[in-house]
Structures are given as C-alpha cells and as structure tokens.
Amino acid sequence: MATITQSELTNQAELGELSQPVIRVEDVHKYYDLGENRVHALRGASVEIAGGEFVAIMGASGSGKSTFMNLLGCLDKPSSGRYLLEGTDVSQLDKKALAAIRNRKLGFVFQGFNLLARTTALENVELPTLYARLPKEERQQRAKEALELVGLGERMEHFPSQLSGGQQQRVAIARALVNRPSILLADEPTGNLDSRTSVEIMQIFQTLNESGLTIVLVTHEPDIARFAKRTIVFRDGKIRRDEPVKDRPRAAEMLKTMPTVEED
Amino acid sequence: MDLLSILRIAIRALSRNKMRSALTMLGIIIGVGAVIAMVGVGQGASKQVQDQISAMGSNMLFVSSGTVNRGGLRLGWGQTKTLVYDDMKAIVQQAPAVKEAAPGSQTTSQVVFGADNWFTNIQGTEPQYFDIRSWPLQEGVSFTESDVNSAADVAVIGATVQQNLFGAEDPVGQTVRISNLPFKVVGVLTAKGQSAAMGQDQDDVIFVPITTLQKKLTGEPWLRYIVVSAVSKDATYAAQEEITSILRDRHRIRSGQDDDFMVRNLADVAQLADQSSRVMTMLLASIAGVSLIVGGIGIMNIMLVSVTERTREIGVRMAIGATEEDVQHQFLIEAVVLSLMGGAAGIFFGIGSSLIISKLLGWAVLVSPLAIVAAVIFSAGVGVFFGFYPARKAARLDPIEALRFE
Numbered sequence: 001m002a003t004i005t006q007s008e009l010t011n012q013a014e015l016g017e018l019s020q021p022v023i024r025v026e027d028v029h030k031y032y033d034l035g036e037n038r039v040h041a042l043r044g045a046s047v048e049i050a051g052g053e054f055v056a057i058m059g060a061s062g063s064g065k066s067t068f069m070n071l072l073g074c075l076d077k078p079s080s081g082r083y084l085l086e087g088t089d090v091s092q093l094d095k096k097a098l099a100a101i102r103n104r105k106l107g108f109v110f111q112g113f114n115l116l117a118r119t120t121a122l123e124n125v126e127l128p129t130l131y132a133r134l135p136k137e138e139r140q141q142r143a144k145e146a147l148e149l150v151g152l153g154e155r156m157e158h159f160p161s162q163l164s165g166g167q168q169q170r171v172a173i174a175r176a177l178v179n180r181p182s183i184l185l186a187d188e189p190t191g192n193l194d195s196r197t198s199v200e201i202m203q204i205f206q207t208l209n210e211s212g213l214t215i216v217l218v219t220h221e222p223d224i225a226r227f228a229k230r231t232i233v234f235r236d237g238k239i240r241r242d243e244p245v246k247d248r249p250r251a252a253e254m255l256k257t258m259p260t261v262e263e264d
Numbered sequence: 265m266d267l268l269s270i271l272r273i274a275i276r277a278l279s280r281n282k283m284r285s286a287l288t289m290l291g292i293i294i295g296v297g298a299v300i301a302m303v304g305v306g307q308g309a310s311k312q313v314q315d316q317i318s319a320m321g322s323n324m325l326f327v328s329s330g331t332v333n334r335g336g337l338r339l340g341w342g343q344t345k346t347l348v349y350d351d352m353k354a355i356v357q358q359a360p361a362v363k364e365a366a367p368g369s370q371t372t373s374q375v376v377f378g379a380d381n382w383f384t385n386i387q388g389t390e391p392q393y394f395d396i397r398s399w400p401l402q403e404g405v406s407f408t409e410s411d412v413n414s415a416a417d418v419a420v421i422g423a424t425v426q427q428n429l430f431g432a433e434d435p436v437g438q439t440v441r442i443s444n445l446p447f448k449v450v451g452v453l454t455a456k457g458q459s460a461a462m463g464q465d466q467d468d469v470i471f472v473p474i475t476t477l478q479k480k481l482t483g484e485p486w487l488r489y490i491v492v493s494a495v496s497k498d499a500t501y502a503a504q505e506e507i508t509s510i511l512r513d514r515h516r517i518r519s520g521q522d523d524d525f526m527v528r529n530l531a532d533v534a535q536l537a538d539q540s541s542r543v544m545t546m547l548l549a550s551i552a553g554v555s556l557i558v559g560g561i562g563i564m565n566i567m568l569v570s571v572t573e574r575t576r577e578i579g580v581r582m583a584i585g586a587t588e589e590d591v592q593h594q595f596l597i598e599a600v601v602l603s604l605m606g607g608a609a610g611i612f613f614g615i616g617s618s619l620i621i622s623k624l625l626g627w628a629v630l631v632s633p634l635a636i637v638a639a640v641i642f643s644a645g646v647g648v649f650f651g652f653y654p655a656r657k658a659a660r661l662d663p664i665e666a667l668r669f670e
Contacts, residue, residue: 114580128585
C-alpha cells in the first residue's frame with residue numbers, strides 16, 4: 001500500500017499556511033449560448049480555499065459543480081467574475097498561459113484515469129514534465145519519485161492494460177503530482193472503482209493532504225466526500241452549503257476493518 | 265517539448281497502427297517512386313538525344329546554298345548556284361574557328377547490283393567528310409584524295425544500302441551500277457541510325473568523290489552544301505559568324521541584302537532537342553507528382569481519423585499542460601514522419617523500378633541525385649501541407665469537450 005513520505009510537499013505546506021488563499025473565486029458566472037437559449041451553469045459562486053485544505057464539491061448533475069471544477073482547473077474561463085489562483089487573476093490569461101498554469105500549478109485526476117494506452121506507467125507519469133520542458137534526467141527522476149510516492153515503484157514498466165483500476169488511478173495521481181503542483185483537482189476519482197479501492201485512493205489523498213497539498217475533489221458520493229475536511233454543495237449554479245466535515249473518518253483505519261479483496 | 269520527444273511519441277503513435285500506417289505510406293511510396301522513375305526515364309531519354317547529336321558531329325556546322333528571289337519568285341533552300349568549291353577552300357583558310365570543311369552535292373538514283381536494285385541518295389564529297397561527321401567505316405576504306413582528283417568511280421556505301429543490295433554478301437570490291445555507270449565499292453560505313461533532329465535514315469546513302477558526282481552524275485559545278493567542323497564546341501558560334509562574313513564577302517552581298525546561303529549550327533539543333541526532352545521530363549514528372557498529391561490526401565485522411573480517435577488523449581494532454589502548439593506539432597510531426605518514411609521507401613522503389621524499366625525496355629534511365637533530394641523535400645512538404653489541417657483541428661479542440669469524448 002502507499003507509503004507517503006514526500007519532503008517536497010512540505011514546501012507547499014509552508015506556502016499554504018500563508019494568509020493569502022490559494023483559490024479565491026469572486027462572484028463567478030458562467031453561461032453558454034445555445035442558439036436562442038442562454039444556459040446559466042453558474043449564477044454567482046464565491047469561495048475561498050486556503051492552502052492545505054481538502055475540499056469535496058458535491059451536487060447533482062446539472063448543479064454546476066463540473067463547470068465550477070473546469071473553471072478551477074483553468075480549462076474554461078468565467079463569463080463574469082474573478083478567479084485568483086495564488087493571487088493571480090487567471091480569468092484574464094490567454095490559452096498559452098493557462099496551459100502553463102495547468103502544467104505547473106495544477107494536477108488533474110479524472111474518473112476514467114485517462115492514461116495513454118500502450119505507454120508504460122513511467123512514461124505516462126513523465127508526460128507533464130515533457131510539456132514543462134524539463135531536462136531528461138530530471139524528468140525520469142521525478143516520474144520515478146512520484147510513482148514510488150503512490151506505492152507503484154515496482155510497476156513502472158507496466159502498461160495500463162496490465163494494471164488494476166486502483167493501480168491505474170494511482171498512476172494518474174502520480175502523473176498529477178509529478179510537476180509538484182500546489183493544487184490537486186480530482187473529478188470523481190473513485191467513480192470507476194469498487195468501495196475498498198475507493199477508500200485506498202482516499203487514503204492516498206488524505207496522506208498527500210497531510211503533507212500540505214491542497215486538494216479539491218468532485219464527487220456525488222457522500223461516503224467519499226466524508227474523507228475531505230470541508231464540503232461545498234452546489235445546486236442550480238449556486239453554492240447552497242459550505243461546511244466543515246464532522247466525524248471525518250481516517251481512510252487508513254477504515255481499510256483495516258474492510259474485507260480484503262484479492263490484491264493483484 | 266523537444267523535437268526528440270515529439271519524434272518518439274510520433275513513431276510510437278504510428279507503430280500502434282502498423283497496417284494503417286504502412287498503407288498510408290504506400291501512397292507516398294508510389295508517388296515518390298513514380299517521380300524518381302519518371303524523371304529517370306526522362307533524363308535518360310534526354311541523354312540519349314544528346315549522345316545522338318554529338319554522334320552527328322558535335323562541333324558541326326552545315327552551310328547550304330540559299331534561296332533565289334528572281335522577280336518575286338522565291339524558291340526553296342539549295343536552289344542558288346553561288347556556293348562553290350572555292351568557298352569551302354576560303355572557309356578553311358580564312359576562318360580561325362574552323363578546323364575542317366568538306367564540300368557536298370547530291371542526287372538520287374537507282375542503284376543496281378546483280379539482280380537487286382535500290383533507290384537511294386547519292387552524295388558527293390571528300391574523304392574528310394567522314395571525319396567531320398565522326399562516322400567511321402565498318403569495312404574497307406574511304407575513297408582518297410587522289411580518287412577525288414581523278415574523279416574515280418569508287419563508292420562508300422551506307423549500312424542500309426549494304427543490307428538491301430548485298431544482304432550477307434561482302435560488298436567491298438564489288439561493282440554497283442549508279443545511273444548505269446559502274447562504281448567499285450571500297451568501303452561500308454557503320455550504321456548511324458535515324459537522325460535525332462529529323463528522324464530520317466542516315467544510312468540510306470552512297471558516297472562518291474565530289475568530282476565524280478559533279479562531272480559524271482549531275483553535271484552541276486556548284487555545291488549544295490558544305491559541312492564544317494569548328495575547333496571546339498564553344499567555337500561553333502564564332503565559326504558561324506566567320507563563315508557568314510567570308511561568304512557574304514565572296515558572294516558580294518551588300519549590307520542590307522539577304523544571304524544567298526544558310527549556316528546552321530548543330531548546337532542549336534542540340535539545344536532544341538534538349539528542350540523538347542526537358543519538356544517530356546517535366547510532363548512525366550508532373551503526372552507522377554499527381555500520385556504524390558493523392559498520397560498526401562491519404563495522409564490527411566488518416567490523420568483526421570487519428571485525431572478523432574485520439575480526442576480523449578488530446579484532452580488529457582491539454583489538461584496536463586500541453587499548449588495548442590504542442591498538440592499541433594505532435595500531429596504535424598506524425599504526418600511528416602509518415603510521409604518522410606514513405607519518401608525514403610519511395611526512393612528505393614523508384615530506383616528499383618528505374619532499373620527494371622531500363623532492363624526490360626532497354627531504355628536509358630538516369631537516376632539523378634537531384635531528383636532524390638527533390639523527392640525527399642517534396643514528401644516532407646506533402647506531410648506538412650496535408651498534416652496541417654488535421655493538426656490544426658486537434659490543436660483547436662476544446663479540452664473540456666475532448667475529455668468528455670467517448
């Protein structure tokens with residue numbers, strides 16, 4: 001299982017403890033014009049996320065949570081309002097600058113893992129460092145470290161097709177961490193996994209968060225949201241609830257009580 | 265992203281669909297191969313023409329008697345009676361660019377040997393004629409200067425005449441009758457084939473001393489033509505000018521009056537023939553080029569399919585920090601790798617088919633390095649041109665849509 005001892009992340013922990021929030025969203029609206037209809041996906045959302053937080057975003061489909069996540073991930077721009085990432089207003093940046101932010105400041109984990117087929121785990125993890133134009137030795141060094149961080153040091157040369165779902169998701173997490181981002185964004189990371197593997201992934205998230213990484217997670221499963229420190233609930237394009245999680249379970253403890261499915 | 269990494273990614277992406285990549289490449293292979301083979305055939309033909317022209321005597325000039333304008337009636341070339349033997353002597357003596365010259369006159373006649381007869385061209389000249397035209401004998405000897413002086417009844421026959429009158433028999437020493445006069449055959453010329461410029465059979469001819477022709481066959485004291493060889497290939501134009509001025513002077517042509525003779529430079533003929541074979545090469549190459557374009561369209565087609573198939577991959581790459589340029593370069597390089605690999609294979613295919621064409625059809629085929637370099641550059645260009653649109657399409661994808669793509 002994953003053993004997380006990442007010293008680099010403490011840097012981000014220190015960064016996170018600064019008074020400035022890592023994410024600051026001010027009255028953000030997003031609408032799409034579909035022919036004559038204007039669809040309002042977000043109708044004024046404001047939120048601040050400090051460094052070192054672990055936030056779960058919840059809501060039914062169509063509630064605006066995915067749109068919000070895309071904005072946080074700099075994949076989309078708000079129609080109005082401001083989004084400050086580490087103090088920089090990213091709503092004004094061009095596509096190239098946004099790509100650089102996605103590359104260096106954000107790490108993405110998706111529901112469907114989205115690994116490149118017929119490409120080894122190591123090469124998959126290396127990919128973001130290629131776009132960061134790091135020298136070759138450093139690329140490989142970082143990719144190896146990231147894979148060891150998620151407990152896959154033994155399977156670096158495996159192809160995605162040779163890995164279980166949980167292992168694939170851990171490769172994806174390693175890929176998200178390889179450029180040492182300040183924020184990890186996860187969109188339904190456990191959606192394709194069974195319940196024990198889901199908890200295993202949440203254990204990794206909790207450990208990463210404890211070492212200082214800011215994590216924002218989108219999920220519609222309340223059981224998964226419980227592992228975060230704070231939940232934000234969207235409905236009809238607005239934030240309806242924003243509260244800290246009470247009785248937060250420890251994923252590592254919970255795993256001990258769960259029946260062990262045969263590990264591959 | 266550095267070029268090496270992009271190249272590695274491109275080659276991996278292509279090797280994922282080996283069959284598809286190979287088939288796509290086939291279009292370029294055939295295109296490039298066809299261009300190289302066709303240019304090879306064209307240039308081979310061009311060289312053949314050049315060789316034939318230099319076989320005619322590469323430094324040769326041809327002076328023929330001119331037209332007559334008598335009271336408005338204009339007759340064709342070769343009708344004036346002003347070109348004479350002394351003109352030839354003057355050309356050799358006075359023109360420094362001229363090496364040798366030989367007089368010529370001609371008639372046509374029925375030639376009889378035994379029971380066979382043949383209608384052919386009778387040319388009268390001097391022994392140096394064969395030298396000027398670089399036309400060696402395959403058998404026997406040429407008539408000599410003393411034969412010319414004595415107007416001897418001797419003849420040198422062309423290969424076509426030999427075949428038609430003698431067949432397998434040895435003609436040297438035999439006697440043929442030209443206009444009922446007996447001539448002794450002293451030599452047989454090597455076959456020269458069709459003339460490159462006019463396409464007529466140059467071997468269908470009998471040569472006799474100029475004096476014999478003038479006195480015994482035609483009764484014309486003037487010359488129809490003079491063949492001249494210049495001291496070098498570059499001197500042919502100088503020789504042309506010198507001959508013109510000497511003859512105008514000798515024929516007392518005042519300035520402003522037309523020449524009563526014509527000087528033709530074979531370098532001009534060579535240039536003309538060269539030009540026409542160049543046009544043929546271009547034509548063949550452009551037809552082959554069309555297949556290269558068709559191959560390019562194949563690449564575009566497959567790249568478009570590939571972009572659609574890999575929409576999710578493109579979305580992921582963008583999400584983890586690939587810029588539009590990164591994505592565009594990736595697909596562009598993939599198309600270029602595809603076409604360059606096709607181009608490389610096409611070179612071998614082109615050289616191979618050139619060799620087969622030259623073996624099978626007996627054509628001269630000349631594979632030029634220039635055509636190979638051009639083919640490589642052109643195939644890379646095809647990759648860029650036809651890869652651009654699919655790559656642009658990939659780069660323009662919205663990452664959110666791409667990630668959602670099933």
